[in-house]
Amino acid sequence: MNIRVGILGYGNLGRGVECAVRQNPDMELKAVFTRRDPSGVSILTETAKVCHVSEILDWKEVLDVLILCGGSATDLPEQTPKYARYFNVVDSFDTHARIPEHFARVDAAAKEGQKTAVISVGWDPGMFSLNRMYANAILPEGKDYTFWGRGVSQGHSDAVRRIPGVKDAKQYTIPVEEALKAVRAGENPELATRQKHTRECFVILEEGADAAKVEETIKTMPNYFADYDTTVHFISEEEMRRDHSRIPHGGFVLRSGVTGWEKENRHLIEYSLKLDSNPEFTSSVIAAYARAACRLSREGNTGCKTVFDIAPAYLSARSGEELRASLL
Amino acid sequence: MNIRVGILGYGNLGRGVECAVRQNPDMELKAVFTRRDPSGVSILTETAKVCHVSEILDWKEVLDVLILCGGSATDLPEQTPKYARYFNVVDSFDTHARIPEHFARVDAAAKEGQKTAVISVGWDPGMFSLNRMYANAILPEGKDYTFWGRGVSQGHSDAVRRIPGVKDAKQYTIPVEEALKAVRAGENPELATRQKHTRECFVILEEGADAAKVEETIKTMPNYFADYDTTVHFISEEEMRRDHSRIPHGGFVLRSGVTGWEKENRHLIEYSLKLDSNPEFTSSVIAAYARAACRLSREGNTGCKTVFDIAPAYLSARSGEELRASLL
Numbered sequence: 001m002n003i004r005v006g007i008l009g010y011g012n013l014g015r016g017v018e019c020a021v022r023q024n025p026d027m028e029l030k031a032v033f034t035r036r037d038p039s040g041v042s043i044l045t046e047t048a049k050v051c052h053v054s055e056i057l058d059w060k061e062v063l064d065v066l067i068l069c070g071g072s073a074t075d076l077p078e079q080t081p082k083y084a085r086y087f088n089v090v091d092s093f094d095t096h097a098r099i100p101e102h103f104a105r106v107d108a109a110a111k112e113g114q115k116t117a118v119i120s121v122g123w124d125p126g127m128f129s130l131n132r133m134y135a136n137a138i139l140p141e142g143k144d145y146t147f148w149g150r151g152v153s154q155g156h157s158d159a160v161r162r163i164p165g166v167k168d169a170k171q172y173t174i175p176v177e178e179a180l181k182a183v184r185a186g187e188n189p190e191l192a193t194r195q196k197h198t199r200e201c202f203v204i205l206e207e208g209a210d211a212a213k214v215e216e217t218i219k220t221m222p223n224y225f226a227d228y229d230t231t232v233h234f235i236s237e238e239e240m241r242r243d244h245s246r247i248p249h250g251g252f253v254l255r256s257g258v259t260g261w262e263k264e265n266r267h268l269i270e271y272s273l274k275l276d277s278n279p280e281f282t283s284s285v286i287a288a289y290a291r292a293a294c295r296l297s298r299e300g301n302t303g304c305k306t307v308f309d310i311a312p313a314y315l316s317a318r319s320g321e322e323l324r325a326s327l328l
Numbered sequence: 329m330n331i332r333v334g335i336l337g338y339g340n341l342g343r344g345v346e347c348a349v350r351q352n353p354d355m356e357l358k359a360v361f362t363r364r365d366p367s368g369v370s371i372l373t374e375t376a377k378v379c380h381v382s383e384i385l386d387w388k389e390v391l392d393v394l395i396l397c398g399g400s401a402t403d404l405p406e407q408t409p410k411y412a413r414y415f416n417v418v419d420s421f422d423t424h425a426r427i428p429e430h431f432a433r434v435d436a437a438a439k440e441g442q443k444t445a446v447i448s449v450g451w452d453p454g455m456f457s458l459n460r461m462y463a464n465a466i467l468p469e470g471k472d473y474t475f476w477g478r479g480v481s482q483g484h485s486d487a488v489r490r491i492p493g494v495k496d497a498k499q500y501t502i503p504v505e506e507a508l509k510a511v512r513a514g515e516n517p518e519l520a521t522r523q524k525h526t527r528e529c530f531v532i533l534e535e536g537a538d539a540a541k542v543e544e545t546i547k548t549m550p551n552y553f554a555d556y557d558t559t560v561h562f563i564s565e566e567e568m569r570r571d572h573s574r575i576p577h578g579g580f581v582l583r584s585g586v587t588g589w590e591k592e593n594r595h596l597i598e599y600s601l602k603l604d605s606n607p608e609f610t611s612s613v614i615a616a617y618a619r620a621a622c623r624l625s626r627e628g629n630t631g632c633k634t635v636f637d638i639a640p641a642y643l644s645a646r647s648g649e650e651l652r653a654s655l656l
Contacts (some may be wrong), residue, residue, distance in 0.1 A: 019589050021470050034427055044589055099656055100649065120656055128460070129656045131599075134455070135555075136655065137616040137643035138609075140351050165599055178614075184602075259612055261347050261372055265604035271459075274512075276593035284587055284595075287467040308651050310639040312458060315465035321428065323636050326429055327464065328457045 002028040003012070003294050006059055006087070008036050008079065009069035010041055010050075012247065013092065016283030017067050018044055024287055024296045026317045031064060054162035060086050064297075065290045067091075079107040085113035088293045090286050092122040094142070099306075108303035116297040117304045121289045122282040123273055124148070127225045128253045130307050131271040139267060140258025147175035148197060151249025151278060159224045160201055163217050165209030168237070170244045175252065183254050185268045198228040202244055204237055249278035288315040329621050330356040334387055334415070336407065337397035338362050338378075340371055340575065344370055344611030345395050352615055354645045358390055388414050392625075393618045395419075409433040412632070413441035418614050418622045420450040426636075427453070435632035442627040445632045449609040449617045451601055452476070456581045456591045458635050459599040463583035467595060470585025475503035475524060479577025479606060487552045488529055491545050493537030496565070498572045500528045503580065511582050514594045527558040530572055532565055577606035581591065616643040 007014045010032050021029045022045070029048040034041050038050040051059075056066075066087035068079050076093045083089050084106050093102050099120055110117040113189050120126065124146070132144055153173045160169035179196050182189045189195075201218055205211060215232045218225055235243075250273040259265050275281040289307070292314035296305065313323055333349050335342045340358050350373070357376040363371050366378040379387075384394075394415035396407050404421045412585050421430050427448055437447040448454065452474070452558050453564055460472055481501045488497035507524050510517045517523075533539060541559045546553055563571075578601040587593050603609040613626045617635070619644035624633065641651055 018457070021588055022589070023587070096656065100653055103652060125656045127466070127597075130462070132655045133640050133644060134458070137619075137640075137645075138455075138612050140645075209400050249504070259344070259347060259351070259605065259608040263349070265608050267604060268602040269455075270598075270600045270602075272596075272598045274596040276595060276597075277587060280587040280593050281595050284466050291465075294475060295344075304651060306656055308648070308656070309639050311637050311639045312461050312465075313636040316461060317465075317468075320636070323461060324431060324634060325428055327460045328424065328453045328634055 002026055003241060003291060004028055004030045004062060004064045005290060006031045006033060006054065006056075006063040006066045007069055008033045008056070008066060008083070009075065010043065011069065012279040013283060014069035015044070016277070017069060017286055018048075019280060020283040020287035021045075023284075024291070024317065027287065027291070030165070031059060056083070057086060060079045063087060064294045067286055067290055077102060077105075079119065080119060081109040084115055084117040086115070087115045090118045090121055090290045090293055091284060092126075093280055094118045094122065094125055095199040096125065103304050111303045112225055116293045116302050116304050118289045118293050118306065118310070119285050119304060122308055123275075124251065126285050126307055127273070128251070128271070131253045131267040131269075132255070133308055135253070135257075135269045139255055139257025139269070141259075141260070141263065142175070142255050142267075145183045145191075145212060145254040145256075146179060146251065147254075148251040149173040149175050149197065151250070151251070151275070152247050156199065156201075156224055159221060160203060160218055163214055165206050165214050167204040167206045168240060169201060170240065171202075174198045174200060180252065183256060184268060184270070186268060188256055193227045194229060197228060199225060199228045201232045202235050202240065203229065203232060204240055205234055246276065247278045248276055249281075250274045265303045291315060291317065329410065330354055332356055332390060332392045333618060334357045334359050334391040334394040334443060335397055336381065336384070336394060336411070337363045337403065339397065341345060341609035341611060342397035343372070344605070345397060345614055346376075348389065348611040348615035349373075351612075352378060352619070352645065355615065355619070359387060366425055372528050384411070385414060387498060391415060392622045393418060393648070395519070396572055396615055398429060403435075405430060406444065408447060409437040411560075412443055413620040414437040414443070416444045416625045417432055418446045418449055418621055420454075420610055420614060420619045421448045424453060429648070431632050431634070439631045440469060442630050444621045444630050445509050446617045446621050447632060448634055449614050451603075451613060454610070454635055456579065456599070459581040459597075460583070463581070463597045467506065467585025467587070468581055469587075469591065470583050470595075473511045473519075473582040473584075474579065475582075476524065476579040477501040477503050477577065479579070479603070480572075480575050484527065484529075484552055487549060488531060488546055493543055495534045496532040496568060498530045498568065500530075502526045502528060508580060512598070514584055514596060516584055521555045524556060525556060527553060527556045529558065529560045530562060530563050530568065532568055533562055539651065560586075565608055572656050575606045576604055576606065577609075578602045599641040619643060619645065 022029045033051045033053045068091040072095045135207035253271045255269045349357045359377045361381045396419040484499035581599045583597045
């Protein structure tokens with residue numbers, strides 16, 4: 001029987017999950033739940049319903065898994081524990097520092113409801129975490145590096161947009177090529193923040209705004225830009241539409257380690273992603289883990305999980321035999 | 329309590345496992361078993377014993393896991409099912425086409441003995457398989473590429489050594505840079521064997537051997553070289569010792585896929601390894617899976633497993649809490 005999927009929240013991520021479900025023949029989107037007026041939300045899947053979130057518990061027996069597509073700041077800390085009591089759930093909670101407490105709350109709720117929850121699914125946290133973990137287990141003596149980009153940072157773009165005189169803005173995070181090269185060469189460099197990434201901003205000014213002042217405000221903004229080398233470009237609305245309407249991202253996870261009785265041999269493990277669409281790739285990872293959540297639930301394996309706790313085979317629609325014969 | 333490890337077979341891989349065990353503070357090497365006269369085998373670990381393989385069953389209660397370091401051609405097909413009845417075992421069986429039958433035989437033996445076996449551990453099969461599998465689950469619509477090298481192929485080196493007139497030889501497999509570039513650019517090329525890898529041989533001739541004839545024999549050898557562009561260099565024994573005594577290897581696993589309602593967005597997932605020592609890296613992967621085998625066994629999860637069946641957290645000495653706080 002197909003895996004029956006519900007989506008809560010229909011922004012970029014919700015739409016991405018809708019597309020990902022369509023690419024997986026064993027999955028079927030049944031409903032999208034929204035806090036907006038459902039009549040004003042039009043989705044792509046003709047066979048699925050749009051419902052107000054207040055009706056969601058009526059779907060308890062219909063859905064095999066509910067995918068939570070809200071934000072990590074305020075939506076998921078509330079939604080994931082709330083719905084893990086009633087549904088198998090998957091979220092993409094990405095505030096790294098707060099994962100332990102989120103895990104604890106979701107775990108308690110999922111166990112109470114005898115459901116399976118998978119949190120912090122995507123690429124970082126997610127695939128990047130997995131690669132850090134595998135590489136650390138394999139090479140216990142070594143050094144980790146994570147680089148992000150070239151890609152759009154939503155948080156940094158928002159920070160620029162809040163500056164008076166800025167009409168719209170997009171910020172790209174860019175890894176420093178020399179730093180990557182040094183890591184790949186096995187030099188195990190110690191890298192300051194400024195040496196790992198640069199930042200590039202594309203800004204549309206309000207009429208009459210002071211460009212020099214906006215640029216200065218960006219470059220000196222604490223936490224967001226002050227510790228980086230930042231470039232600011234002022235562009236027109238047309239240029240923004242033409243050149244910066246996509247949401248690309250990606251990055252690199254590297255571990256450089258040694259083996260041998262005298263630690264005489266060096267090894268480099270590198271994982272990289274180059275993504276045209278950050279939310280659609282995140283959604284694709286989520287869809288695979290939604291499959292895993294359903295299977296674990298059927299086996300009675302309840303509570304909260306992360307990507308570390310789930311055997312890879314659970315992500316695939318193929319059987320163990322097929323996987324061993326085709327991909328091992 | 330520490331994980332007590334036994335090693336069967338003390339060649340490059342056995343020595344590599346010995347080194348890897350030393351890098352994992354929760355593991356302890358108790359004994360190395362050999363088919364040779366134990367008095368002629370000297371190992372590096374002072375606290376471990378060297379025993380003849382005929383005594384191995386006396387160690388049933390002493391060892392938590394036995395690591396099988398024989399070859400895939402004749403050793404492992406016999407040894408892994410034989411010892412999986414008495415020990416938790418890990419092997420690096422790498423004859424891809426015969427994995428399904430090896431799995432079935434080891435699974436039956438391990439289940440009979442209520443032990444846990446993990447087969448085909450290393451980097452290919454092993455880490456490369458994992459990356460193929462994850463990438464396929466995440467991007468169901470896409471294309472896979474695996475490139476090997478630059479590295480020493482034991483099988484191809486042996487094939488050259490068997491040619492009359494060849495005293496010693498080393499063969500390197502080299503990925504074609506243009507092919508890698510085309511894959512990375514998302515071109516999804518169809519690549520013939522010759523377009524993916526080249527081969528480079530370093531050969532010491534016997535005195536009086538005919539260099540031109542040896543070169544011709546190499547380049548036209550069916551299966552091994554005929555389908556590749558091959559370069560042959562004749563070198564001295566001193567050059568062989570100086571420049572070719574290491575066993576480096578590595579390679580690349582890539583998946584290029586699409587997402588979006590109209591498949592309008594492209595994504596590239598790339599995993600690569602650059603290894604100074606092929607056997608030592610393989611051994612490091614094996615050590616991590618030996619830890620997993622012991623844990624699964626303690627949980628009563630018996631039978632044969634591959635890297636697809638084991639949740640990543642089982643490989644690490646750190647607790648779930650530590651992993652979530654530090655690597656997620």
